[in-house]
Amino acid sequence: MGVMCCSVASDGVMYYNGAMPEKSQFIAPDVVLGKGVRLGVCINLYGCAIGDQTMIGPFVEIQRGAVIGSRCKVSSHSFICDGVTIEDEVFLGHGVMFINDKHPHATRADGKPEIAEDWQDRFVRTVIKRGASIGSNATVLGGVTVGEGAIVGAGAVVTKDVPPGATVVGNPARVLHAAA
DSSP: OOOOEEEEOTTSOEEEEEEOOOTTOEEOTTOEEOTTOEEOSSOEEOSOEEOTTOEEOSSOEEOTTOEEOTTOEEOTTOEEOTTEEEOTTOEEOTTOEEOOBSSOOSBOTTSOBOOGGGGTTTBOOEEEOTTOEEOTTOEEOTTOEEOTTOEEOTTOEEOSOBOTTOEEETTTTEEEEOOO
């Protein structure tokens, strides 16, 4: 299939080296990987860009159009969809989910399955600023910005912008501590 991939190191992590992927990885030919990217097993990457020295854990999917900066850590079981930009040095805990459609539907009004063109008018972008940390099992709804150095607590549901340096928790996420 002519896709790029990695080799397994003694720590069990895959390191990009331009070779063929593990059978448990799908890395599409249009993926852009920076230098020193580390990739876990059982991942799906297509049409995305991942910066230098970023680590992608196992069981992660990163969709076409997503951009991840340098020196980030994306923990296992996370989902990063089209329209998400993650700046440098961001931490994502296990099972972090992003959403890019505020009103998803399975079918059109005529009952036929939706296709990509059907939701383009509902598509929203999300930005996670440099140095932010997002806790395990958090969900980030589309159209928000998580500020530089902000912390999103585990399990939080982020429905609106998070100020730089703030800590937010809960559902919906609310500010627990503002930046000093």
